[in-house]
Amino acid sequence: MVDTQLPVTVDECEDESCALPSSYDDAEAAHEALAAAGWTDGLPVRLPTAPAVRRMLEPNRLEPEDGLGRLPPVWGEATYGRVAANAVMAGCLPEYFPVVLAALRAMQDERFNMHGVQCTTHVVAPLLMVNGPVRARIGINSGHNCLGQGARANAAIGRAVRLAMVNIGGATPGSLDKATFGHPGKFAYCFGENEEESAFPPFHTTRGYRAEQSTVTVFPGEAPHNINNHSSDPMELLGAVASTMATLGNNNMYVSGEVMVVLGIDHAKLLDEAGFQRHNVQEFLHERARLPVGALRTGGMYGHDVGRNLWPKWVDRRDSAALVPIVRRPGDIHVAVAGGVGPHSLFIPGWGTRAVTAEIMTDGGAAA
Amino acid sequence: MRLEDAIRDFQLVPPIDPRVTEQRRMAERPTDLAGLRVGLLDNRKANANVLLTSIGGGLEERYGAGSTALFEKPVFSRPSPEHLLSELERFDAVVTALGD
Numbered sequence: 001m002v003d004t005q006l007p008v009t010v011d012e013c014e015d016e017s018c019a020l021p022s023s024y025d026d027a028e029a030a031h032e033a034l035a036a037a038g039w040t041d042g043l044p045v046r047l048p049t050a051p052a053v054r055r056m057l058e059p060n061r062l063e064p065e066d067g068l069g070r071l072p073p074v075w076g077e078a079t080y081g082r083v084a085a086n087a088v089m090a091g092c093l094p095e096y097f098p099v100v101l102a103a104l105r106a107m108q109d110e111r112f113n114m115h116g117v118q119c120t121t122h123v124v125a126p127l128l129m130v131n132g133p134v135r136a137r138i139g140i141n142s143g144h145n146c147l148g149q150g151a152r153a154n155a156a157i158g159r160a161v162r163l164a165m166v167n168i169g170g171a172t173p174g175s176l177d178k179a180t181f182g183h184p185g186k187f188a189y190c191f192g193e194n195e196e197e198s199a200f201p202p203f204h205t206t207r208g209y210r211a212e213q214s215t216v217t218v219f220p221g222e223a224p225h226n227i228n229n230h231s232s233d234p235m236e237l238l239g240a241v242a243s244t245m246a247t248l249g250n251n252n253m254y255v256s257g258e259v260m261v262v263l264g265i266d267h268a269k270l271l272d273e274a275g276f277q278r279h280n281v282q283e284f285l286h287e288r289a290r291l292p293v294g295a296l297r298t299g300g301m302y303g304h305d306v307g308r309n310l311w312p313k314w315v316d317r318r319d320s321a322a323l324v325p326i327v328r329r330p331g332d333i334h335v336a337v338a339g340g341v342g343p344h345s346l347f348i349p350g351w352g353t354r355a356v357t358a359e360i361m362t363d364g365g366a367a368a
Numbered sequence: 369m370r371l372e373d374a375i376r377d378f379q380l381v382p383p384i385d386p387r388v389t390e391q392r393r394m395a396e397r398p399t400d401l402a403g404l405r406v407g408l409l410d411n412r413k414a415n416a417n418v419l420l421t422s423i424g425g426g427l428e429e430r431y432g433a434g435s436t437a438l439f440e441k442p443v444f445s446r447p448s449p450e451h452l453l454s455e456l457e458r459f460d461a462v463v464t465a466l467g468d
Binding site: 004006007008010013014015020021026027029030032033034036037039047048049050051053064072074075076077078081082084085086088089113115116120163164166167168169170172352353 | 370372378379380381382384386387445446
C-alpha cells in the first residue's frame with residue numbers, strides 16, 4: 001500500500017534538484033522499496049528511472065502522457081510513460097515496446113474480456129503469440145524451448161504485459177485477481193510462431209493479415225498440456241490430440257469459446273505430408289474432441305451455462321449419447337506451429353472468451 | 369529506503385495508476401431495513417438466484433424490508449452493464465451473491 005503522493009508525469013519525476021545516487025547499495029535499497037510497495041512480480045526488476053523511460057519511448061516516437069486508455073478492473077490510465085515504466089522494470093529493450101503495446105491493445109478488445117480474465121478464479125493468463133518479421137528483428141524465440149526460459153524478448157515482453165495488468169489494471173493477486181492458482185505463464189507467456197519451419201501458412205494470414213505484417217495474438221489460455229506422440233499415422237496423431245482436448249475439467253466443454261493447438265514442427269510436417277491442411281486439422285479435431293452429454297452431466301459444471309445454449313443448437317441435450325464438441329466451430333480451434341525438433345505438440349485450453357490479433361506498430365504508428 | 373526517497377533520489381517513474389492503491393471502502397450499511405427497498409443482484413452462476421431469493425424473503429419477514437426485487441447480470445464473467453447499475457441505484461440497499 002502506498003500512502004505517499006506520487007509524481008504523475010515524467011517531467012515531475014525529473015526533478016533537477018536531486019542528484020542521482022551512485023552507490024550500488026542505494027540502488028539495491030531502492031529496489032527493495034519497489035518490492036515492498038508491491039509493484040513487482042516477486043522477481044528483481046530494473047529501476048524505472050525517468051531517463052530509462054525516455055529511452056523506451058523516444059525511439060518509438062511516443063509521448064509519455066499519451067496512451068492506450070484505461071485497463072480493467074480498476075480502470076487505471078495506461079499512459080505510454082506508465083506502460084514504459086513497467087516495460088523497463090520487466091527488462092524490455094525499446095524495440096520490444098511496440099509488441100507490449102499491441103498486446104495490451106488487443107486485450108482491450110471486448111471479445112477478449114480483459115476484465116474477466118483479470119478477476120476470475122480460473123487459472124487463465126493471456127498467451128501472446130507473435131507473427132511476422134518483427135520476430136527475427138527483435139529476437140523472439142519461436143523454436144526450441146520457445147515457451148520456456150532463455151530468450152530475453154519472450155521473457156521481457158510477457159513480463160511487461162503482466163506488470164502493466166497488475167500495476168495499471170489493478171489485478172493484484174488475492175485482491176482483485178481472484179485466481180485460485182494462477183499458473184507460471186502469469187510471470188511471462190510469450191512466444192513466436194515458427195513460420196520458417198512450419199508446414200502451414202503463418203497463423204496471422206488466417207486472421208486477415210499479410211505475411212509481411214507483424215502481429216501479436218492474445219489468447220486467454222491455461223498452461224500448455226504436452227502431447228507426446230511418436231506415431232507416423234496422421235489419424236493416430238490427431239486422435240491423441242483430440243483425446244487430450246476432450247476432458248471434463250476444462251471450461252470449453254461447457255462454455256465453448258476457443259482453444260489453441262500448437263503443433264510441433266515435426267507433427268506439422270507429418271500432417272502436411274499426409275495431405276492435411278490447417279482446416280483439415282481443425283475439422284478433424286472438431287469432429288473428434290467431443291464428450292457425450294451423459295458424461296458432461298456428471299462433470300460438475302453442467303447446468304452453469306448449458307441453459308444459455310452455448311453448445312451448438314444441433315446437440316440433442318436429451319440424449320445421453322449425443323456428442324458435444326469442445327467448441328462450436330472448427331475455426332474456434334486455433335492451430336499454430338512452433339517449437340523445435342521433437343515429437344511433441346501442445347494443447348492450450350481456453351477460458352471461454354476469444355483470441356484477438358493486433359498489428360504491431362512502430363515509429364508512433366507505422367507498421368513494424 | 370522509503371519509497372518516496374527512492375522515487376525522488378532515482379527519479380523513478382511510478383509504474384502504477386494511483387487508483388490501484390486507493391483504499392476501496394464498502395458502501396455504508398443501513399442500520400435498519402424497515403421499509404427499505406432492497407435490490408438483489410444475481411451474477412447468473414448456478415443457484416445464485418436460489419440463495420438470493422431465500423435471503424430476500426428473510427430480509428422482508430425477519431427484518432421488515434419494504435420490498436425486494438431480483439436482477440440478473442447478463443453474463444457472469446463480464447461487469448454489470450450501466451443500465452443495470454443505474455437501475456440498482458434506485459434501491460436503498462443491494463445484496464449480491466455468487467452462486468455455485
